[in-house]
Amino acid sequence: MRTVAVVLAGGTGRRFGSDMPKQMHVLAGRSLVEYSVAAFEQAEGVESITLVMPAGLTAQAKDHFAGSGFRKVTDVIEGGTTRTESTRRAIEALGDEECDVLFHDAARPLLEQRIIADCVSALATSRAIGVAVPSSDTIIEVSDGVVTGMPHRDALARCQTPQGFRLSVIRRAYELADADPAFAQRPATDDCGVVLRYLPEVPVRIVPGSERNIKITYPGDLDVAEALLKTSQLD
Secondary structure, eight states: OOEEEEEEOOOOOGGGTOSSOGGGSEETTEEHHHHHHHHHHHOTTOOEEEEEEOTTOHHHHHHHHHHTTOTTEEEEEEOOSSHHHHHHHHHHHHOSSOOEEEEEETTOTTOOHHHHHHHHHHTTTOSEEEEEEEOOSOOOEEETTEEEEOOOGGGOEEEEEEEEEEHHHHHHHHHHHHTOHHHHHSOOSSHHHHHHHHOTTSOOEEEEOOTTOOOOOSHHHHHHHHHHHHHHHHO
16 A cells, blocks of 8 residues: 655744744755655655645745655645644545555654654554654643642653554544534644544554654754754764
């Protein structure tokens, strides 16, 4: 079964504090979104890439990636106002032919080939997978500034992307979410969350992530990513 990568770059990055979407910011001479697209371009197990961009930037992205030799970028679509809406639009754009699909946040530019390969391999036997790393910190539950709980650290992990699914599974999960009026009031923060809530009978298998696979959320995260890039070049 073919594997399609969806690079989610449709957000505005409000927490980044910039007029320009954070995925368009430059890291060591390359935009964040280009790092993510390049990772899937190089991945042997990925057949094509669908890129989700903010309104007004789709034509620019098409021209850039076509002119830069990215042969796997087959579709560039406009994203929604939320992450879940961008995922919905990507699902629609993929059509009805069954495939495996990897959803990746463009704000994670340091995605490793090992993670992509492991995700593709895991989807051969699983219908839903998530990438995660163990939590090295103790996580606490807080209410009104007071600690109310301290879950066992061994049972906790930090989610990353890609998150992968059989297309029919993630499509059905979103159909059920759209039919639930409560979903709009309490939307999921990622696609695994939608499957967990609406298709609890589908196990979500964990693929080991990497501490290098960081998410760029604030301007200072670019400095961390640049340091990690320099470290990998020295290696």
